[in-house]
Amino acid sequence: MEKNQIIKLEITDLSYEAMGVAHYEGMTVFVNNALPGETVEAKILKVKKHFAFAKIEQIIKESPDRVNIKLNQWVQTGLASLAHVKYDKQLEFKRNQVVNLLQKAHLDDVKVGETLPSPEETGYRNKAQVPVREVKGQLEIGFFRKHSHDLVPLTNFFTTDPEIDRVLVAVRDILRQYHVPAYDEIHNQGEVRYLDIRRSKATGEIMVILVCLHKDFPQLPKVAETIKQIAGVTSLVLNYNPKKTNVILGKVDYLIFGKPQITDQIGDVKFKISPESFFQINSLQTPRLYDLAIKKADLQPDDIVIDAYSGIGTIGLSVAKHVKSVRGIESVSDAVKDANNNAKLNSISNAKYVTGKAEEVMPRWAAKGIKADVIFVDPPRKGLTPEFIEAAVKTSPKKIVYISCNPATMIRDLQEFMNEGYTFNQIDPVDMFPQTPHVEAVTVLERARK
Ligand code: SAH
Secondary structure: OOOOOEEEEEOOEEOOOOOEEEEEOOEEEEEEOOOOOOEEEEEEEEEOOOEEEEEEEEEEEOOOOEOOOOOOHHHHEHHHOOOOEOHHHHHHHHHHHHHHHHHHOOOOOOEEOOOEOOOOOOOOEOEEEEEEEEEOOEEEEEEEEOOOOOEEEOOOOOOEOHHHHHHHHHHHHHHHHOOOOEOEOOOOEOOEEEEEEEEOOOOOOEEEEEEEOOOOOOOHHHHHHHHOOOOOEEEEEEEEOOOOOOOOOOOEEEEEEEOOOEEEEEOOEEEEEOOOOOOOOEOOOHHHHHHHHHHHHOOOOOOEEEEEOOOOOHHHHHHHHHOOEEEEEEOOHHHHHHHHHHHHHOOOOOEEEEEOOHHHHHHHHHHOOOOOOEEEEOOOOOOOOHHHHHHHHHOOOOEEEEEEOOHHHHHHHHHHHHHOOEEOOEEEEEOOOOOOOOOEEEEEEEEOOO
8 A cells, every 4th residue: 555546445433533444455544534334435645554544535435424514624624523424423423432442441331321412513612722824925713734734724613602703703804904923833933823712602701812922012002902892802811822832822821901801600600710721612511511410429418529620610619509518629720719719709618729730639638538428520631640549539439420521541540440449330421522523421430338
C-alpha cells in the first residue's frame, strides 16, 4: 500500500474518533467521514506499519445512517466530526463506545443505559473558542482542519448558540475594520489569537474574551468602544497569552469593560462564572446530567458530601440544601472563588470550596480523619489518580458518583475502586456534545464491604 493509491474499501466500524474503519491486505485503514456499511473508493493519504489513513474519493454504497449536511467543513474540521451521522445513530455510537470498553475490561455484566439525548442537537454550546488567523491576506475566524493548523474560515459554527455566532462575526468585522493583525503562530507575531465567547441562555449576558499576544495594542480603545455597541455584550476581557504555545488561554485577564463575570443558572441555583472557570457547555443538558447523578447518589439530610473537581461548585451547590454539608476541591483558584461566592449568592452556608489538586487535598483530608457519605467526582479526560482513589476510599463513603468525559479512564478508575471493595452495575451515557464523538457518562459505586 502506498500514498495516493486508490482502493475500494468496505467500512466495517467507526473508530472512537469517528473515522470509518476498513481492513485491506492485513492493514487497518481509517477513512475520514466514512460510515459502517458503506463501500467507498478511497485515496490513501498516509501509510504506517500496521495502519493507514485515507479519504473518500467516491461513495459507492451509501449508509442509510448518513445525513447529507449543508457544510462539509463541520465534519472536516474537528468541530463536528459526527455531523454526517443521524442523531439516533450518534447516540448508539456513544453507547457502543462504553459497551466496547467494558468488554475489553472483561466487565460484560455491567449494564449500559441508552444514551440520554441532548434537548438541542445543534446550537447547544454556550461557549466558543475560535482561532483567528490570516487566510489569503484577510483576518478570518474558523476552525482548524483535523490534525492540522490550517484554518478553515467559518461564520456558522453549527454546535454553538447562534447568538454567539452572531457576536463572533461582528467581532471579526471590527478587528478587520481597525486592521488588527491576526496571530501568526509560526513567527509568534501579530495580535489576536482566539476569540472566546460565552453566553448565558438564562440571562442573555455575553462575555467576549480577546486572547492576545500583547497586554495592549494601539487599536484596543476603538475596538473596545465598537464591541460595546454589539447587542447583548456585557463584558470584554483581554486575555494575555504571550507564549508560543497551543494552549488557548494565557494566565492573566484584563477586564476592558463591563462585568467581571457572567451569570448563568442551573435549576434554581444561580452561578457567576469568571473567564478562567470551567462551566458545562451544554446549558440545557447539564441539569439533566446533574439530576441523573444526584438521583444515583440517593442523598440523605445528614450526608456529608465531597464535590471533587468542582469547577464553580455547580454540583455541590445544587445539592447543598438537601444535605448536612458540602466540601469542594478544585485546582483553578478563580473557579474556587466563584464557587464560594456562588454559595453566598444562593444563601448557602454549608458549602466550602478549597483550591488544590484533588490528588493532594484528598489524602490530607483522609489523614485528618475526615469522613464523607457521598463523593462526586468529575475529573478532566485523564481521570483520577491512584492517590486520589486510595484517599477517597479512606473517607469511607457509602457512594461515589463518577461523572466522566472519557469512558476509557473512567473504566480504568472504576476497576481500581473495585479492588478497594466498591461495586457498580450500570453506566449511563449522556450526550453533552451532539455532532461530536465525545462521550459523557455517569455511574455510581457502592461500598460492598467494610
Ligand atoms: N464539576 C464541574 C467541573 C467539571 S470539569 C462541573 O460540572 O461544572 C473538571 C474540573 O476539574 C475543572 O474545573 C478543572 O479546572 C478541574 N481540575 C482539573 N485538574 C484538577 C486536579 N488535579 N484537581 C482538582 N481539580 C482539577
